[in-house]
Amino acid sequence: MITILFSNVLIVGGIAFLSALMLYFISKKFSIKENPVLDKIEKSLPGANCGACGKAGCKNFALACIVSSREEFENLYCPVGGAETMQKVAKILGFKAPKKEPQVAVLKCNGTCDNAPIKLQFDKIISCRLANQISVGQTECPNGCLRLGDCVKVCKFGALKINEKTLIPEVDESKCTACGACARICPRGLFEIRAKGEGGKRVYVACNNKQKGALARKNCKAACIGCMKCAKICSQIQIKDNLSYIPSDVSAEKYGEELVKNCPTGAIILKNAQSKKEHS
């Protein structure tokens, strides 16, 4: 009895040992060598796999960095990791880091519940993208925020949330990495990825309404009516389709306050106005 048991243990143990040996040699023989540089680059990336760089995940971005020439590398940029990360990657490759201004998402709509009251209530519609297809939305502004938060759901960094008072999304500057996911998902194209500006100070038009003035004002008090007042202050400002656009190179320091003061509807927003002055 004992001998049978013993021999069984021996046979099974022997087979296991042989298989282990075989596995060991095979794995040695057919092993794939990881590129150590690739590994290193990948480790210095944020690992968010968000696709903001335009590549499918961080690994692919690392690959693109390796195969790129010096010039091509200039065009690669990981907005999430920012300048710091790119510096690291550049160092590994022995290139110069591309220079890019820090960016942030801004919401081109100021249709808060005070400015644009709800006229017809949605009943549990699941998504902005669906609502956009079937109707103008609760405020009846055909270009404004639908308030159903597709952008909030898509943001991987928790930088967006629907403000309970205003009912529209709010960008948390410290968390936003300018990856652009919100800009891609919003059916009304309300997010713009823009330069953060000096000291975070930036001025922009928080409206996307392309209707004529009177119509735009009917649904929202803070709508841009295309009155040209801002364009007179700074010649870089363009007005197209009854809607003003302030390019990001218009200095917020120089023009910001004047623009806000002169806009009759309050469509122009100056962010972080107090960053330089202590009190306003």
Place this chain on the structure above:
Amino acid sequence: MTKTFSLGGIFPKKYKITSEIPSKDAGLPEYVYIPVKQHIGTPAKILVNKGDKVKVGTLLADADGVISADVHSSVSGEVIRIDETEAASGYFENMITIKVQGDEAEDYIDLSQTLCKEIPETPQEIIDKIRKAGVVGMGGAGYPTPIKDTIPQDKKIDILIINGIECEPWLTSDDRLMVEKAEEIVIGAKILNKLFGIQNAIIAIDENKLKAIDIISNITKRYVGVNVRVCKTKYPQGGEKQLISAITGREVPSGKLPMDIGCLVQNVGTVFAVYEAVMKNKPLYERYVTVSGDMCKTPQTFKVRIGTPISFLIDQCGGYDEKTAQIILGGPMMGNSIIHTQAPITKTSSGVLLLSNELSKRPTPTDCIRCGKCVDSCPMGLRPYLIGIYTRNNLLEELKSIHAQDCIECGCCAYICPARIPLLDFCKLAKIELKNKQGK
């Protein structure tokens, strides 16, 4: 034996309260708003200017390209505005506003009620007349009819199905049309038969429309090549693919058109419009619209001029009060909410429903209980619960692999789901996303 489709389907409550009430002429509103795009495809090119005097039947806008349709004036009066005007969805669309003065028709239209049976000789003549009348598919999407009719050379139509199924609850506009204009519809079917060189038109009617079945089957005895088939009352029996399956037993393969398997489906309203276009030279400028719903005081089916504001019809039915929670254009299963009642009736609007909170409120969803009822109910054989999960996680490849794009948006799954999950919303969103991705 009544026929029906094999997969899925549901039996919603009918609410066909207007089916016995004869239709009424809605009369003339003060202004009509006529959209230049009431069909799928390119908008028509506007031919009139502000200040122009028009008559009933005057061509307002000309079809632009192959997939487009002519638009005619439905009233006589003066063009006072050509601009963006609010449509039922609340979005702005290009419309021609006409101030109604009198009721004078163009000379070429035959307004008499006499029945004409002399079908024109050549198919080309028929096509020209249909095209000139701006006929579009009146059942749903509004596909311009001439393209449905001019079939590519290599495709052979052997059966023409005329869709007299009105499976949406409440609506009775097709029902009334069949009862009141039975012979005209049968002649319309003969015209289309001639156009395709076939002798095989089937008028499909669901079994609860006893009167229509009775009248039309009596008439078809006198006409060769037009027959009536009775179908089971089941939703969505009126869906193109479901109807083909019920009548012929053929299946339209995914991504293919009915004409690929030799079938063509036309709505009864369209066939009636074809009759009027070919025999009476009358462009498509009026249609049957049911105004109903549990908050509607006097429900009624109307004969309405295209462009009439929806509010004009609602007022004739006793208006609405604050208890009305939702107003829907179309049927309760597939229609959409109206944002502006000032918006016009178009060639494709079949009904206006005023619903109370009890009927329109969407319940709070709970978690899926894995009952599989949605799968059983789907007439396309899809897995709606999976479409829901994949859409929520934005898994487009997976959505494609389970054929989410084949969904006909019938809403059976959302209707049946005991967990009240808005499955139809997810299906629609899935289709939007898949289309967007294709566009890129």
